[in-house]
Each structure stands twice: as C-alpha cells, then as structure tokens.
Amino acid sequence: MDNDFENKIKELKSKIQSYPDFPKQGILFWDIFSEISDGSTCKLLQSLLVQTIKQNFPEVEAVIGLEARGFLFSFSLAAELGIGCLPVRKKGKLPGVVESFKYDLEYGSDILEIQKNAIRPGLKCLIVDDLMATGGSITATANLLKTCGAEVIGCVVVMELVTLNGRNNIPDGIPVCSLIKYD
Numbered sequence: 001m002d003n004d005f006e007n008k009i010k011e012l013k014s015k016i017q018s019y020p021d022f023p024k025q026g027i028l029f030w031d032i033f034s035e036i037s038d039g040s041t042c043k044l045l046q047s048l049l050v051q052t053i054k055q056n057f058p059e060v061e062a063v064i065g066l067e068a069r070g071f072l073f074s075f076s077l078a079a080e081l082g083i084g085c086l087p088v089r090k091k092g093k094l095p096g097v098v099e100s101f102k103y104d105l106e107y108g109s110d111i112l113e114i115q116k117n118a119i120r121p122g123l124k125c126l127i128v129d130d131l132m133a134t135g136g137s138i139t140a141t142a143n144l145l146k147t148c149g150a151e152v153i154g155c156v157v158v159m160e161l162v163t164l165n166g167r168n169n170i171p172d173g174i175p176v177c178s179l180i181k182y183d
C-alpha cells in the first residue's frame, strides 16, 4: 500500500463515530453515516472504493449491494464502473422469483433474498457493504449467489471488525478487501 493511500485511509478513519451499547447492550456500533455527512469525505470514500475494486477485482461484472447500508455504495460504484447493480434485500421486499437464505448477525438473525432472474450463470459478482462483523451477511449473500449459479469473486467493505473473525467464516476462501480495520 502506498503512503498516499494509507494517509487517505487514516483521514477516513478519523471521521467515523462509534456508539457504545447500540442497538443492544455490549455492542460498539460503528456508524457509517457519520462518515458520509460531509461532501469531501463522500468523494474520498468513493475514490478509495473504486481504486480498491480496480486493483483487486478488475474482472467484476456486477456489484451486489446488501440492504440497507450496502446500498449506499453499490449503485454509485456500479455506475462509475459501468456494470450492473443487483440488490440483496431482507425477506419479503423483492418481487418475482427469489432465492432465500437465513443467517446470523452480531446482534440477531434475519433472512436475505435475491431475484433469481437478475443472475446469469457464471456472472462475476462483487459483494459490497459498509461493514463486516461476523461475516454472516456476506456468507449468506455468497450462498445465495452461488445457489443462483453466479461466481462470487470477492467482497469489499468499508469497515472490518477484525476480532470477530468474519474473514475466516466466509466460505471457499472468497477474498475480502476492507478499507478500515478495527481490533
């Protein structure tokens, strides 16, 4: 990593606020919205994500955004890269034929869905989200995509909670790039 990139990451890190005991006792919540409330940080974050994707996943054909916070990034990244943007949503929100997968979070459990007709066999997909904690959401999404016949080439997240070991819980050695790491 070059010095310029590292300095920009430090700047990003300095903008993120955390909230103890939200949404449950014992959880330290890292708030992506504190990061993007000012215009220059939005621009910086977008450019670092684009750089990371171009360097690590140049073959990407579709960006997969996870509801809700992943949507902050998936459309703008897909638009900038000129590729498709496909949503993964919580149960009951997507029309048509969907594939579903139940998963656990750091603070609960949920069901994710994807529209089957959006995926063609072998589509090279990159999962994008604000944060990886246990890796449950990314794992569920990777399983959904594989069930639909897509190829999961990797994941990009803004923040990674390293101590929760999410990276090692994700199946098949799918590579994860995170901009900011918290111990």
Ligand SMILES: O=P(O)(O)OC[C@H]1O[C@H](OP(=O)(O)OP(=O)(O)O)[C@H](O)[C@@H]1O
Binding pocket: 066, 067, 068, 069, 070, 104, 105, 106, 129, 130, 131, 132, 133, 134, 135, 136, 137, 138, 166
């Ligand atoms: O690695 P994991 O343990 O799966 O946790 C990370 C996920 O948890 C949060 O989403 P959440 O489902 O809480 O809600 P939101 O994005 O809809 O706000 C966060 O935005 C990630 O998607």
Ligand SMILES: Nc1ncnc2[nH]cnc12
Binding pocket: 027, 028, 029, 030, 031, 105, 106, 107, 131, 133, 161
């Ligand atoms: N600690 C945390 N902060 C923000 N979002 C999260 N999603 C799962 N764990 C989280």
Ligand SMILES: [Mg+2]
Binding pocket: 066, 067, 068, 069, 070, 129, 137
């Ligand atoms: Mg989320």
